[in-house]
Amino acid sequence: MSGADTSWILTSTALVLLMTLPGLGLFYAGLVQAKNALSVLMHCIAIACLASVLWFVVGYSIAFSEGNAWIGGLDRFMLSGIDRETVSGTLPESLFAMFQMTFAVITPALMVGAFVERIKFGAVMLISALWLLIVYAPVTHWVWGGGWLAQQGVIDFAGGIVVHVTAGVSAAVIAVMLGARKGFPGKVLPPHAPWMVMIGACLLWVGWFGFNAGSAVAADQNAAMAMIVTHLSAATASLVWVVIEKIKFGKPSLVGLVTGTIAGLATITPASGTVGPIGGVILGLAGGLLCYFAVDLVKNKFKVDDSLDVLAVHGIGGATGTVLVAFLANVGDGSAGLGEGVTAGSQAFVQVTGVVSVAIWSAFATAVIVLVTKAVIGLRTTEDEETEGLDFSHHGETAYRL
Amino acid sequence: MKMIMAIVQPYKLDAVREALGEIGVDGMTVSEVKGYGRQKGHTEIYRGTEYAINYVPKIKIEIAVNSDIADKAVETIREAAGQGKIGDGKIFVFDLENAMRIRTGEAGNDAL
Numbered sequence: 001m002s003g004a005d006t007s008w009i010l011t012s013t014a015l016v017l018l019m020t021l022p023g024l025g026l027f028y029a030g031l032v033q034a035k036n037a038l039s040v041l042m043h044c045i046a047i048a049c050l051a052s053v054l055w056f057v058v059g060y061s062i063a064f065s066e067g068n069a070w071i072g073g074l075d076r077f078m079l080s081g082i083d084r085e086t087v088s089g090t091l092p093e094s095l096f097a098m099f100q101m102t103f104a105v106i107t108p109a110l111m112v113g114a115f116v117e118r119i120k121f122g123a124v125m126l127i128s129a130l131w132l133l134i135v136y137a138p139v140t141h142w143v144w145g146g147g148w149l150a151q152q153g154v155i156d157f158a159g160g161i162v163v164h165v166t167a168g169v170s171a172a173v174i175a176v177m178l179g180a181r182k183g184f185p186g187k188v189l190p191p192h193a194p195w196m197v198m199i200g201a202c203l204l205w206v207g208w209f210g211f212n213a214g215s216a217v218a219a220d221q222n223a224a225m226a227m228i229v230t231h232l233s234a235a236t237a238s239l240v241w242v243v244i245e246k247i248k249f250g251k252p253s254l255v256g257l258v259t260g261t262i263a264g265l266a267t268i269t270p271a272s273g274t275v276g277p278i279g280g281v282i283l284g285l286a287g288g289l290l291c292y293f294a295v296d297l298v299k300n301k302f303k304v305d306d307s308l309d310v311l312a313v314h315g316i317g318g319a320t321g322t323v324l325v326a327f328l329a330n331v332g333d334g335s336a337g338l339g340e341g342v343t344a345g346s347q348a349f350v351q352v353t354g355v356v357s358v359a360i361w362s363a364f365a366t367a368v369i370v371l372v373t374k375a376v377i378g379l380r381t382t383e384d385e386e387t388e389g390l391d392f393s394h395h396g397e398t399a400y401r402l
Numbered sequence: 403m404k405m406i407m408a409i410v411q412p413y414k415l416d417a418v419r420e421a422l423g424e425i426g427v428d429g430m431t432v433s434e435v436k437g438y439g440r441q442k443g444h445t446e447i448y449r450g451t452e453y454a455i456n457y458v459p460k461i462k463i464e465i466a467v468n469s470d471i472a473d474k475a476v477e478t479i480r481e482a483a484g485q486g487k488i489g490d491g492k493i494f495v496f497d498l499e500n501a502m503r504i505r506t507g508e509a510g511n512d513a514l
Contacts, residue, residue: 185451186454187454188453189453190446190448190453190455191448194448245447245450248450249447251447253447253448255448255449256448256449256450259449292450295449295450296450299449299450299451300450300451309449
């Protein structure tokens, strides 16, 4: 066991939890109407609690304990077999399980952005629980737990595939099956608190250092490089949104800038252990541009009410970074290069295989989960509840008393 | 006595208050209100999507004055709040039947 590695991953674990609580919560709550702000915060924190307990019961085991190429075993059911002395690499295994738990917390919480302002609270809980066990944990096993994608040498340092592609694609499926908010697209109301969106995004930004640099699972040179490339990608993608908005609309917006930040962070995530600083800037440019146009495509062309752009920002960003890492692995000082005998082309093939297969599994499994939830609990609130706002109709609380 | 209700741009409130103070109007009630007139709201753009903001924030000022300075007060408000632009606001004048200062029970002009 290494004290240095342990202390950095303890810190990273706290940072990654900070991304969800309250980072993602505030990011999303500011983007919805005032009458739904609490419901969104509630979704994020309730999912965090639920995912944590499920991760303890069986999620960690089927993701990370030995099994076959598709799914892990039950050796770690209820975290059995993890004593104080048990190690995973240079860390206590209790810490590794906890670090990974914070990833299992944020991934289903990301999907909240697809169904805000119109979904039943019970449906959120059931979808998230089933999704964690049927989509997230198995895909984690495929990529990080020694499963079939890991065996092919797929590069996904911190979760471009595992976190962002799974959540982005599933979010879009839920949005389509749930239907749009009343009045979408012409008559929905704008974000109620852009300043809150900024605070949430900045907590995500800082927390992302734990997410990416922590994914080195060590306090070493890879963690250090991951941190700087992460930061550069975020900064670059933010500027890309500022420039696009200035040119297109004449005014660069705060909500736009911080959306660019998140796009840059999602894009660098899979590549953060491989690229150098120049690669980080290139990924920020690519992610910023592609995600901007993806938002327009999903919402305005396809008319899908993925309300807070989970697919366009997280899914497209994560997929972009996952594919481009194959071509940026040797670009500039500080890059890590590809494995011996691996070409950019052959790596790209593996990367695309990973993105496409995980996207297909996420879409299919989520569709089934949504159908089951619809049959058991139902999905949508009544129209009156939607008009009144979920804060009072579902939780009996009001965000602002004026 | 007259009741004057003025709807003005929020950033013009201080100018109106100072101008009215200079002509001896030393009390007012102010509310933050929303509405639309010829300005017909505006649009805001978030993540590339345009949202129509139908109700624009304004300030509503209410003052009660002696009838002989009512015209002057109206003109003062217009000068202070006016910019010659759509959205400057409107002024409404009503007859006021009575007024009373709660502390002393004074009524009519004495209460203003």
